[in-house]
Amino acid sequence: MRKWRRPAHTVRLRLTLLYGAMFLLSAVGLLAITNLVGLGGTRVSRSAPPEALPVEPATLAAATDRIAWLQAQLSDTHAAQARQLLIGSALALAVMAVLSLVLGRLIAGRVLRPLRMITAATRRISADNLHERLAAQGPADEVKDLADTIDELLERLENSFAAQRRFVANASHELRTPLATMRASLDVALAKPEPVPVQTAALADRLRTELDQVDRLLEGFLMLARTQHVALTDRTTLSLRHLATDALDARAADITAGNLTVHSAGVVDDSAWTQGNGTLLTRMIDNVIDNAITHNHEGGWIRLAATTDGTTAQLVVETGGRLLDQHQVDRLAQPFQRLGADRTHSGNGSGLGLSIVATIAAAHGGTLDLRARPEGGLRVAISLPAAAVPAEVAA
Template identity: 70%
Template sequence: MKNLRRLALPGRTVRLRFTALYGALFLLSGVGLLTVANLVTLGSSTVSVPAGNPSLQRPTLAAAQELIGLLQVRLSEMQTLQSRQLLISSVVALAVMAVVSVVLGRIVAGRVLRPLRTITAATRRISADNLHERLAVPGPADEVKDLADTVDGLLERLEGSFAAQRRFVADASHELRTPLATMRASLDVAVAKPEPVPAQTIALADRLRTELDRVDRLLDGFLMLARTQHGALSDRATISLGRVVSAALEARAADITDKGLTVHDGDVQDSAWTQGSRTLLSRMVDNVIDNAVTHNHDGGWIRVATTADGTTARVIVETGGQVLDQEQLARLAQPFQRLGADRTGSDHGSGLGLSIVSAVATAHGGNLDLHARPEGGLRVAVSLPLAGGPA
């Protein structure tokens, strides 16, 4: 059986196609070379006998021998000239055909390798946010087709793995809400009993309730992160970033007052509009404002601005404070990453705030930029595609 497979005709492989194409091109080049050389040779192969030679009028043996000698000399000269012309014409024809063969070979190779360039460009374009796309390269069943199908299979497995991970996070976060609610209700019932409750029990219940609230916020962050990464943008609308920022500042007005923070919001414009999920964009801005309030010194300041520049709408939030390390700021966009205990308020929160901001911005075609201010503090800039406001 194996011998029969070896004796079978090879398939239409790329190697075979290259061999056939380049062999045909060089064969045609050789034929052209020989044709040109023969045409040049035939054009210059006529031997002329000198006219008016007096020896031709003397039909004697000496005259015949003299004529034969002259013809031999003339034939030798013509052979030498013909060989020189043939050599020159062959060199010229070879140079011309070499150039033509290189040009034709480059064109043909480009056409043959075009699917590989398509695969490379498509693979670079596909990322974790568009794993549903496939290469779907058409053509014969050769090495290029096998490579494209292999990459498509890899993308399919990656898409399934990412989807399973996101579903697990969302399902686990949702299922954990029920026992948390049960635990919180049990604490409330235990504290609300008619008989006197010991002070230690009340203190323990308050501490447990605080931790339950923290876990609840963590689960809420998980759900938001999973929903953002899953691309669930069902409530798309044209939204004013300036109004969303103003609403977020009003919601945190009590916390701002408690910490004695000064808010500079004179640069909040109503011209910065974008399209996307109202829920996710509101959560994104809330997280940015919450980060600026939580990780700030008492009596500090916050500068908030919304701008529209060309095709980009931006939300910019700056805070004062200590000088931060720019190299470490990139970690803040990852889940559960913080700058350490020396940062103000770093013992609060779940570590998902800015990672949710980055995920929401990416889901809407934007990005998050974290920049350490030279004089101290942090500058958070969220860039989103600009959209025209409602008529």
């Protein structure tokens, strides 16, 4: 059962009550003036001189009785008119109360319409489309000043994001040159004809391993910067089944070395297709498969399934292992987040694999869902907008 929530006190509600109260007070004042004028006019009519009334009786007593009777009739008429006026005023006040609320709501909505447009436009703008602007039209009032201020803020944010991405890309490119020089120097030192001491060879192997790790880290930085900055204009229709099977075939040696068992019965379904950048989608699937192989235990297993419901194409990769904490799993999509070295048999991860997967999926309008399996292990699900199966494939 859905829990009842108290309605929020919105600005429109407050403005509606304020405008409604103003309209209602105006109606009350108008009715009060009308009643005072009406009752005053009736009292004046009672004080009309007796000479204006026709006097038919001849005797003074009969005339006095006639005047008394007319005054009584006039008093009764005045009381009836006063009651009718009060009843009419009460009905008019009730109608005006409802009408005041309706008019107040309409006017409040009219006043807040530019703010609602600004709010809707601001919600559409994210880190991926900071180039968009509100560009509010209208007179130079407080609302337009607010929209212009938000546009200036978006421009500063766009420049900041662009500068950050340029810095990451440029730094990664520049750092690759000294890394290549260091690797070449190691190779030259080890290739000399003189015998190389065992400790020197071990140190060179250790340095080469660390250089490879830094190179993978820089490659991850470049991929993140490219994914966050590139416009996905070169879209092609790709099969999640083909991407997954290609990634498995390319890593057959690693799977054999880890004595891993792959269950890919669900990948035979070739109906899960999507559209996007082929290079980025391939890298995304490769990272997921690499994560499943690297972060596994000796003699473990990997289960893959590619499915679609017509609107969403999904690739699910599951691995076995120990029980994981869901709070820690939720942070794996962030850069440099790991579950610990005890879950990996190689320890060569850079902590950027799943963050790259999440970024590529988001750039294609998809999502990455990470779940700790109740039986132990990890479940990685990538959901992307589904595309129609190409005609040649369907044939």
